[in-house]
Amino acid sequence: MSKKNILDFSYEELMAYMTEELDVKKFRVDQIVDWIYDKHVFEFQEMSNLSKDFRDFMDEKFFVGIPEPIDIKTSKIDKTTKFLWELRDGNTVESVALFYPKRVSACISTQVGCALKCAFCATGASGFTRDLTPGEIIAQVLAMEKIKNIRINNIVYMGMGEPLLNYENTIKSVKMLNDKRLKNLGGRHITISTSGIVPRIEELAEIPIEIRLSVSLHAPTNIQRDKIMPINHKYPVEELIQACKNYQKITNKRVTFEYTAIKGFNDSEDDARNLAALISDLKVMVNVIPVNDNPAGFEKPSKRFLDTFARILINKGIDVTIRAEKGSDIEAACGQLKKRFIEKQ
Numbered sequence: 001m002s003k004k005n006i007l008d009f010s011y012e013e014l015m016a017y018m019t020e021e022l023d024v025k026k027f028r029v030d031q032i033v034d035w036i037y038d039k040h041v042f043e044f045q046e047m048s049n050l051s052k053d054f055r056d057f058m059d060e061k062f063f064v065g066i067p068e069p070i071d072i073k074t075s076k077i078d079k080t081t082k083f084l085w086e087l088r089d090g091n092t093v094e095s096v097a098l099f100y101p102k103r104v105s106a107c108i109s110t111q112v113g114c115a116l117k118c119a120f121c122a123t124g125a126s127g128f129t130r131d132l133t134p135g136e137i138i139a140q141v142l143a144m145e146k147i148k149n150i151r152i153n154n155i156v157y158m159g160m161g162e163p164l165l166n167y168e169n170t171i172k173s174v175k176m177l178n179d180k181r182l183k184n185l186g187g188r189h190i191t192i193s194t195s196g197i198v199p200r201i202e203e204l205a206e207i208p209i210e211i212r213l214s215v216s217l218h219a220p221t222n223i224q225r226d227k228i229m230p231i232n233h234k235y236p237v238e239e240l241i242q243a244c245k246n247y248q249k250i251t252n253k254r255v256t257f258e259y260t261a262i263k264g265f266n267d268s269e270d271d272a273r274n275l276a277a278l279i280s281d282l283k284v285m286v287n288v289i290p291v292n293d294n295p296a297g298f299e300k301p302s303k304r305f306l307d308t309f310a311r312i313l314i315n316k317g318i319d320v321t322i323r324a325e326k327g328s329d330i331e332a333a334c335g336q337l338k339k340r341f342i343e344k345q
Ligand code: SF4
Pocket: 114, 115, 116, 117, 118, 121, 122, 123, 124, 125, 159, 160, 161, 162, 195, 334, 335
């Protein structure tokens, strides 16, 4: 029988499997969980309070699916650290650790590649390979914590892939990160970012954990959004906004809209007014992000344009931040590390 990745098991699943099928005592399961999630020990042979026989038994049945770091870059500007991981099947994904005065945030991946081909994204340009398992999603967090000797207290599903197209595994990983017996991270510290998979946004409102929702809007009209996000042909802007309204009706939570500002494309005063009108019935925060280097060759707007854009939204009563991308010297935006790695080979 092939070994199982212990990180793919929820706490309940692991407890049931080990106690009922493998006849292991409950406290032994708790010891192993503690070694992995709290002490960040990922080799059964290093779990010193287990007997040698039991360590060998665990090695026969399971592995702890932690990825190999094959490239780690740290920003000299703000310590942002970007990891390129190799998975057991040789595929690669990336994660980023971002350091703030009072917290460490992690941006994690949910798929190898991505099928959605957003024009400004290197991951989309490389196509879709496969979904990550729940364990492969969680392992990124555990591996970063161990390597950097940190505790991550905020997680954003905004790395490679569209989380809501790997819905079951994403939600299972969220529940496991939230589980007090595993990572114990409050739902308010977990954000799922989507390019706008409308039916799943409404389903997300029903999960029993109060996560945060972030929507990559990037343009206020279908004509513009069609050009940079092909998913808009399937789920156009008005359906996306309606899904956010339905989500908010159920959860009463503010939705964040990500808006990548592109010079001469979506940064005019009219664009700001269109955006304000589009989201006027919603409780929102708009993150305006000047576009990074990208496959389509888009350019950043000037500071003057960004300030005018933000002022128009603020005057309409909308909360806005203009977010300088962290880790700009190491290209820490979505998909870029993998692209560089491929280019180097
Ligand atoms: S921005 Fe996100 S959804 Fe769009 S192609 Fe890149 S990874 Fe996929």
